[in-house]
Amino acid sequence: MVSEIIRNLAKDLRVEFRSRFAINISLAFAVIATLALSLATGGIPFPPRVQSVLLWLIIFFSAMNGLSHIFVREDDRGTSLFLLVSTTSDAIYLSKLIYNLIFMSVLLAVITPLFVFFLQVNILGIPPFIISVLTGGLSITAVTTILAAMVAKSGGKGPLFTIISFPLLLPVLWLSIFSTAATLESTGPHGYGTQLFLLAFSGFITALSFLLFRFVWLDE
Amino acid sequence: MKLKHIILRSVYIIMPAAIVMAFLWAPPAEILGEASRIMYFHVPLAWVSVLAFVVSGVLSITHLADRNRRFTGLDEWAYHSASTGMVFTILTVITGSIWAKISWGVYWNWDPRETSIVIILLIYIAYLSLRSALAHTENRGRIGSAYLILAMITLPFFIFLVPRIYDSLHPDPIINFDRTIYLDGRMRVTLGVAILAFTLLYSYIVNILNRIAILNNTVEDTFHEDH
Amino acid sequence: MRIIKTIIVAMSICLIPMMMSTGLHFFMARAQTGAVVSSGENLKITVTPVRKDEGAVPSAVLYRVLGVVLIIWAGLAAYLFIIDRRVARIEKEIHLTE
Amino acid sequence: MEAINLARKFGRTSIFRDINFSVAAGESLCVTGPNGSGKSTLLRILAGLLSPTTGKVTHTLDRTIPKDAWLDHTGYTGPLVNPYDELTALEHIRFAGRRAMERATADSFLTRFDLARHRDKKVRYYSSGMKQRLKIILAFLNDPPVLILDEPSTNLDARGKDILHTYIDSIRSGKIIIIATNDPAEERLCGGGIQLGQ
Numbered sequence: 001m002v003s004e005i006i007r008n009l010a011k012d013l014r015v016e017f018r019s020r021f022a023i024n025i026s027l028a029f030a031v032i033a034t035l036a037l038s039l040a041t042g043g044i045p046f047p048p049r050v051q052s053v054l055l056w057l058i059i060f061f062s063a064m065n066g067l068s069h070i071f072v073r074e075d076d077r078g079t080s081l082f083l084l085v086s087t088t089s090d091a092i093y094l095s096k097l098i099y100n101l102i103f104m105s106v107l108l109a110v111i112t113p114l115f116v117f118f119l120q121v122n123i124l125g126i127p128p129f130i131i132s133v134l135t136g137g138l139s140i141t142a143v144t145t146i147l148a149a150m151v152a153k154s155g156g157k158g159p160l161f162t163i164i165s166f167p168l169l170l171p172v173l174w175l176s177i178f179s180t181a182a183t184l185e186s187t188g189p190h191g192y193g194t195q196l197f198l199l200a201f202s203g204f205i206t207a208l209s210f211l212l213f214r215f216v217w218l219d220e
Numbered sequence: 221m222k223l224k225h226i227i228l229r230s231v232y233i234i235m236p237a238a239i240v241m242a243f244l245w246a247p248p249a250e251i252l253g254e255a256s257r258i259m260y261f262h263v264p265l266a267w268v269s270v271l272a273f274v275v276s277g278v279l280s281i282t283h284l285a286d287r288n289r290r291f292t293g294l295d296e297w298a299y300h301s302a303s304t305g306m307v308f309t310i311l312t313v314i315t316g317s318i319w320a321k322i323s324w325g326v327y328w329n330w331d332p333r334e335t336s337i338v339i340i341l342l343i344y345i346a347y348l349s350l351r352s353a354l355a356h357t358e359n360r361g362r363i364g365s366a367y368l369i370l371a372m373i374t375l376p377f378f379i380f381l382v383p384r385i386y387d388s389l390h391p392d393p394i395i396n397f398d399r400t401i402y403l404d405g406r407m408r409v410t411l412g413v414a415i416l417a418f419t420l421l422y423s424y425i426v427n428i429l430n431r432i433a434i435l436n437n438t439v440e441d442t443f444h445e446d447h
Numbered sequence: 448m449r450i451i452k453t454i455i456v457a458m459s460i461c462l463i464p465m466m467m468s469t470g471l472h473f474f475m476a477r478a479q480t481g482a483v484v485s486s487g488e489n490l491k492i493t494v495t496p497v498r499k500d501e502g503a504v505p506s507a508v509l510y511r512v513l514g515v516v517l518i519i520w521a522g523l524a525a526y527l528f529i530i531d532r533r534v535a536r537i538e539k540e541i542h543l544t545e
Numbered sequence: 546m547e548a549i550n551l552a553r554k555f556g557r558t559s560i561f562r563d564i565n566f567s568v569a570a571g572e573s574l575c576v577t578g579p580n581g582s583g584k585s586t587l588l589r590i591l592a593g594l595l596s597p598t599t600g601k602v603t604h605t606l607d608r609t610i611p612k613d614a615w616l617d618h619t620g621y622t623g624p625l626v627n628p629y630d631e632l633t634a635l636e637h638i639r640f641a642g643r644r645a646m647e648r649a650t651a652d653s654f655l656t657r658f659d660l661a662r663h664r665d666k667k668v669r670y671y672s673s674g675m676k677q678r679l680k681i682i683l684a685f686l687n688d689p690p691v692l693i694l695d696e697p698s699t700n701l702d703a704r705g706k707d708i709l710h711t712y713i714d715s716i717r718s719g720k721i722i723i724i725a726t727n728d729p730a731e732e733r734l735c736g737g738g739i740q741l742g743q
Contacts, residue, residue: 004643011632011640018631078627082683084594085621086641088613146370150363154353164350164367167342168374201374208373212366215284219595220358229531232524239520243513254509424527431534438541 004087008095012070016099022073023106026066030111033058038118045120048184052177055115059137060173061162062107067144068161070096070103071152080152084218093213097145097206104141108133121184128192129183135198136176142202143168146209149216172198228427231420238410238417246410255322260410262315264418266337269312272305272422273340277372280365293433295361298368299351300429304422306344312337336375343371560586561741564600568737570690573722575732578741584725585623585695587741591723592621592693606690617643622684623695630669634660634679637668641683654682658708673700681709691721698728710734 016022037054046054074080083092112133115121123129144165151161179194242260276298283294316334317327328334347367354360560583568574576584589595591602593615604610606618628637638651655661658678668676677700684694698706713722713734724731732738 007640011629011636014636015629015631077630078625079629081594081623082626082628085592085616085626086683088616143374146366150350150367153357153359153363154350157353160349160353164346167339167346168371170339170342171374205370205374208370212284212369215362216359216366220362232528235520235524236517239513239516243509243516254506257509428527428530428534431538435534435537435541 001088001091004091005095005098008083008087008091009098012095012099013102015073016070022066022069023103026062026103026107027110029065030058030062030107031114033061034111034114034118041119043120045122048121049181051119051121052181052184054119055112055121055133055180056136056173056177058115059108059111059133060140060169062111063104063137063140063144064162064165066103066107067100067141068148068151070099071148075152075155089214089217090210092217093145093149093210096149097141097209100141100145100148101138104137108137123184124186125183128195129180131192131195132176132179132183135195135202136172136180139172139176139198139202139205140169142206142209143172146213146216149213153216172201224427228420228424231417231424234413234420235417238414241410241413246407247404255319258315258319258322260414262312262319263411264415265308265312265315267415268418268422269305269309269337269340271419272301272308272426273343273372273375276301276305277368280368280372283361283365284369293430293437295365296433297426297430298365300426300433302344302347302368304425304429306341306348308418308422309337309341309344313341339375343375347371562599564739564741566737566739568721568723570719570721571717572737573717573724573735575735575738576723576725576741577727577732577738579727582741584741585625587739588621588623588693588695588723588725592616592619594621604691618689619691619693620684620687620689621693621695622680622697624699626680626683628668628676628679628683631667633665633667634682635664637679637683638686641686643687654686657712658682659704674702674705677701678705685712685716690719692723694722694724696725696727698726698731706730 037058045051074083087095116123144161147165147168148161150164151157154160175194175198238260242257246257246260248254248256279294279298279301282291283298286294313334316337320329320331320334321327347364350367351360351364354363564587566574576587578584586595590597593602593612604615604618610618632640634655635651638654642651652661652664655664658681660675660678660682663671663675668679671679677697681694681697684692697709701709710731722735724735726732
């Protein structure tokens with residue numbers, strides 16, 4: 001099992017690194033959105049609540065551009081049968097989840113500093129800010145990985161991924177916006193309630209997706 | 221005629237009774253006055269939306285857990301429940317915003333209850349578009365069911381947590397600090413009849429949709445055997 | 448494989464109380480700091496019946512709304528009834544041919 | 546391996562029904578029939594990639610194997626099994642090899658199927674015949690007890706077919722080999738046959 005996941009992950013990283021366009025598109029989108037926002041405001045900082053909303057909107061839409069690619073590519077290139085013959089469906093889910101986590105961390109590592117730099121965000125509590133961004137990203141990835149498989153099975157029809165992800169992500173985004181705004185606003189002691197909740201939530205949703213994945217990915 | 225059909229068809233009697241009771245028999249409320257009568261439609265509609273959502277989720281779980289295919293057409297049943305539920309959800313949102321306009325002065329204010337019903341509505345929209353995108357694939361039933369299960373299991377956390385994190389304008393039936401609805405006896409009876417009537421209406425519609433689906437399948441089966 | 452799945456199910460079940468408790472903890476913390484959006488304090492609904500004028504004649508508007516609702520229901524009922532009858536007839540035909 | 550009363554429908558269209566056979570180790574089976582008669586579907590059911598609408602397939606090695614584990618002891622290749630364009634032959638072998646593959650084993654496979662010169666070339670630049678050879682290598686790679694080959698000689702030249710047929714002959718003992726084909730030369734490789742589409 002572990003060796004299968006490693007084999008699969010190594011293969012995915014190699015294939016994706018050689019084509020690279022999914023991550024390029026997501027990053028380009030994030031950079032353009034951030035720059036456009038910054039340009040439009042002309043250097044006047046937004047209130048923290050608005051900054052937090054904008055940050056999560058940019059993260060959400062950049063993620064929507066890229067997170068489904070790992071499954072959609074297999075179906076597009078007709079390689080999904082080869083993948084299925086070579087590894088078990090459980091290993092496929094876990095390796096794709098890990099790949100998406102790596103993808104999301106790259107995305108966050110680019111978006112967040114850029115956003116802070118260009119929109120003059122004044123972070124009052126830096127560690128809680130980083131933790132809330134990370135837990136939010138983790139939840140987004142955990143929820144959308146199985147949805148990406150569903151989209152791939154339907155032929156990767158463009159905006160379908162955003163449509164089916166949004167209702168399940170809305171509460172996650174809401175909590176993340178809320179907690180990020182709190183870390184921007186106050187210097188006081190921070191409780192990690194929301195972040196803990198999101199962490200437990202992603203664990204739960206990952207377990208559930210792991211159980212449901214075979215029904216989505218295997219043909220009847 | 222089977223007992224099931226007699227029960228389902230009793231909606232033809234109970235629904236008009238509920239409507240007449242709601243308008244003529246139940247007393248008007250103190251502040252809201254006659255406008256409070258919308259309660260006898262809004263509350264049952266909201267109840268049916270949640271019921272339809274849960275029913276389609278449970279049917280989906282059964283569909284996936286049923287490995288030996290002892291039951292057929294459960295995914296279609298879940299689909300019918302969800303599409304009927306979506307109509308009821310839209311009606312809930314409409315009656316709710318009318319009530320909100322009357323009692324709070326605005327049609328919409330992102331009250332937690334409103335948020336959760338909108339999330340349910342979005343889930344239905346997403347589910348229906350997923351199913352239409354999956355048309356003509358073998359896995360349609362299973363993928364749709366997996367999505368409904370995911371949605372049904374994640375939603376309660378937020379429905380039960382979010383109204384506790386934010387304050388609600390809605391009377392809260394779960395923890396009543398001071399905002400329980402105090403209902404008159406006649407109001408209570410009317411509400412009960414209305415809930416029964418709307419539940420019957422929902423079951424009746426889903427039943428008809430199911431029967432049509434079964435007919436479709438048998439007709440197509442015999443057609444393919446002949447040719 | 449079975450074992451891994453069982454462990455995962457057990458783990459996810461353990462997560463539920465954890466999520467509930469963190470959520471409630473969060474709520475309690477907010478309730479204590481008093482940072483509650485309480486715009487609805489004086490708008491809350493009190494659905495208590497009017498006892499004084501119980502015998503009062505309902506207004507004409509009420510009857511009009513009642514009429515509209517009944518007509519809508521009649522239309523829906525007729526539609527459902529026709530479909531129901533048609534489906535029942537086809538069901539009978541199919542059973543006859545089989 | 547045993548199949549009882551197999552039938553498969555896609556949607557409402559029935560592809561085939563009432564298929565019964567059993568194959569033991571060391572035996573081979575050819576599935577023949579015109580295009581669209583369900584050869585590929587039958588092979589995918591036998592590999593555990595699809596489930597039959599009715600009927601049952603059992604795989605017994607030393608004990609009955611659950612369906613989830615069929616693919617662990619089955620080598621499958623077919624027209625729909627496409628390799629990754631961005632990877633080289635050697636990387637494919639490293640990915641598909643269940644056990645840590647020794648370099649020498651990989652090399653011997655590549656030499657046998659005449660791909661050794663192209664081992665570090667990306668599959669994107671392969672010809673269709675070379676791709677087919679790579680697909681066959683990937684199916685044989687883990688030395689599985691069951692081999693399910695769907696039209697294995699598509700796109701192969703005479704030399705390629707020759708290599709394939711001698712190789713199948715050399716590993717025949719102790720294995721179950723199921724081939725779907727319309728090539729009379731290949732039908733001669735098999736002990737028994739099923740004809741679909743009547």
